Amino acid sequence: MSQLDHIKDIAKYGLENDQDKLLYALNELIEHSKKSNKVNFAIQLQSILRDSVQQQRTNRLSVVGSLKHQLKQDGELDEFIIEKLTSDYRLEDIISDAATKEKLDFFIAEHRKIELLRKLHLPVSNKLLLHGPSGCGKTLAAYVLAGELNKMMIVVNLGSIVSSRLGETSKNLSRIFKRAATESCVLFIDEFDSLGKVRDYSQDHGEMKRVVNTLLQLFDYLPQDTILVTATNQKEMLDEALLRRFDLAIDFELPTKQKIKELIDKTLSNTNFKFNNTKIVTKCIDSAIGLSYYSVQKTLINSIKKSIFKTSEKEVVNFNIDAAEWRNLIQQERLQVGTKL
Numbered sequence: 177m178s179q180l181d182h183i184k185d186i187a188k189y190g191l192e193n194d195q196d197k198l199l200y201a202l203n204e205l206i207e208h209s210k211k212s213n214k215v216n217f218a219i220q221l222q223s224i225l226r227d228s229v230q231q232q233r234t235n236r237l238s239v240v241g242s243l244k245h246q247l248k249q250d251g252e253l254d255e256f257i258i259e260k261l262t263s264d265y266r267l268e269d270i271i272s273d274a275a276t277k278e279k280l281d282f283f284i285a286e287h288r289k290i291e292l293l294r295k296l297h298l299p300v301s302n303k304l305l306l307h308g309p310s311g312c313g314k315t316l317a318a319y320v321l322a323g324e325l326n327k328m329m330i331v332v333n334l335g336s337i338v339s340s341r342l343g344e345t346s347k348n349l350s351r352i353f354k355r356a357a358t359e360s361c362v363l364f365i366d367e368f369d370s371l372g373k374v375r376d377y378s379q380d381h382g383e384m385k386r387v388v389n390t391l392l393q394l395f396d397y398l399p400q401d402t403i404l405v406t407a408t409n410q411k412e413m414l415d416e417a418l419l420r421r422f423d424l425a426i427d428f429e430l431p432t433k434q435k436i437k438e439l440i441d442k443t444l445s446n447t448n449f450k451f452n453n454t455k456i457v458t459k460c461i462d463s464a465i466g467l468s469y470y471s472v473q474k475t476l477i478n479s480i481k482k483s484i485f486k487t488s489e490k491e492v493v494n495f496n497i498d499a500a501e502w503r504n505l506i507q508q509e510r511l512q513v514g515t516k517l
Contacts, residue, residue, distance in 0.1 A: 182208055203354045256352055258331040263323035270316050271438050271469060272428065279426050280317060284324045290401060300400040301423035305368075307411040308428030311468030314407040315366060317426070321405060322362040329362040330355075334370045345371075345383065346390035353394040360401045368406035369413040388415045395421045431469050436461050439469055443476055452496035460503050467509060475505040 182205040189198040202221065209217045267281060286293065286300055293300050304321075306314040322329035330352075337348040356363040371387055395418075398404060406422075408414065419425070431439065440461075444450075451457045464472050479502035487495045
């Protein structure tokens with residue numbers, strides 16, 4: 177279709193007051209403009225579209241149901257979205273090394289000063305890759321960004337996007353990015369390395385090449401106030417060209433002995449729960465080295481539950497956690513995850 181054809185569709189659907197088809201036609205014109213090297217025009221259209229969508233939400237007297245349910249009115253995106261939500265998490269809620277927190281803090285600062293950076297014609301980072309072992313805070317970091325910047329967060333179901341049908345994966349990704357481009361949101365894609373599975377569907381890797389090329393284009397035209405956060409524990413599976421497109425890559429590591437202590441303190445803060453044996457706790461911390469933050473906290477919380485079940489209801493407000501029970505749970509967890517004692 178030519179640019180004039182797209183404009184005719186926009187006029188037609190606008191006069192018919194068909195909101196869904198109008199949005200689709202506008203997105204098609206944006207895509208056509210990008211392919212025709214009319215990049216500035218495409219960006220301007222994206223900005224107008226996004227501002228219009230946000231203004232419509234502001235003008236509504238009431239909203240029935242959550243924003244997640246509103247999004248599900250779009251049948252094409254139902255299967256691709258796990259949830260759409262807001263976050264109350266803040267930077268102090270995440271335990272990590274100083275370098276990781278410093279990078280997250282700087283990324284947040286960029287978006288809080290986005291208007292100033294735009295006036296000075298300075299680029300704003302909006303594509304973030306989080307990598308490292310499972311259970312070490314990558315997903316929590318995405319929630320932290322959404323909470324700190326007061327942005328809606330869209331969690332993508334990458335498994336449903338990846339398709340064995342030729343060209344479908346690229347089309348599905350384009351639909352998600354088009355929606356994200358109309359909203360000032362955090363688009364979170366976990367297990368980003370799953371895109372590597374497309375290799376299984378094509379002996380010559382042609383489909384994977386198409387997907388990577390599509391992602392490169394989508395990355396380039398993502399509005400600066402829309403943040404893409406991807407997470408993977410297999411960074412080596414990602415295409416080198418994709419890796420170079422990320423503005424920032426942050427490595428999340430397994431907790432050190434000191435970080436395990438911080439995790440315990442944070443978990444037990446604002447409670448009256450105490451361990452019944454500090455010597456065993458010291459051994460537990462040493463034994464927990466090599467486990468993820470998630471595994472350590474899971475075993476600690478389960479030990480609290482088991483201790484509660486052994487206590488009368490009158491004593492629950494102030495009671496001792498069975499340190500030996502926690503030690504047993506840590507040992508079981510290490511065996512389950514295949515870590516040597």
